[in-house]
Amino acid sequence: MYYGIYGVFTIYFFYKYREDFKTLVKKQVFLNVIFVAVMFSIGALSALSRGENISGVLTNSLGLLMQSISLLSLFLIKRYNGERGRSMKYLFYTFYPAHLIILWIIKNIV
Numbered sequence: 001m002y003y004g005i006y007g008v009f010t011i012y013f014f015y016k017y018r019e020d021f022k023t024l025v026k027k028q029v030f031l032n033v034i035f036v037a038v039m040f041s042i043g044a045l046s047a048l049s050r051g052e053n054i055s056g057v058l059t060n061s062l063g064l065l066m067q068s069i070s071l072l073s074l075f076l077i078k079r080y081n082g083e084r085g086r087s088m089k090y091l092f093y094t095f096y097p098a099h100l101i102i103l104w105i106i107k108n109i110v
Contacts, residue, residue, distance in 0.1 A: 006035045025074055032068055 009031050017024035047054055 006031065021078055028071060028074060032071060036065065036067060
C-alpha cells in the first residue's frame, strides 16, 4: 500500500493539533476517507483500463477498509497521561528477531 502523502499528513496533523484532540480526530477521519477513496479509485481505473472485472478490485478493497482500524489508536493516544510506562526494552529487542525466525521456520516447513 502507498502511504507517502498519507503518512506526511498524519504526522503533520498530530503535530499541528496536539492540543486539540477533537480536531485531530476529525482530520484523521477525513484523511482516511480520502485515502481509501483515492486508492480504490486508482485500483478500479487500473482494472478497467486492463479490461478486467472490477469485482477483483472490490475484494482487494477490504485491505483498504482495514485502514480505518488505525483510527482506533487515537483513543489509546487520548488516554496517554504523559508518564513513562514500564521499560520492556529487552522484550521488544527479542520479539522482533524471534518472530522473524519463527516465520522463516514456518515458511520452510510449508
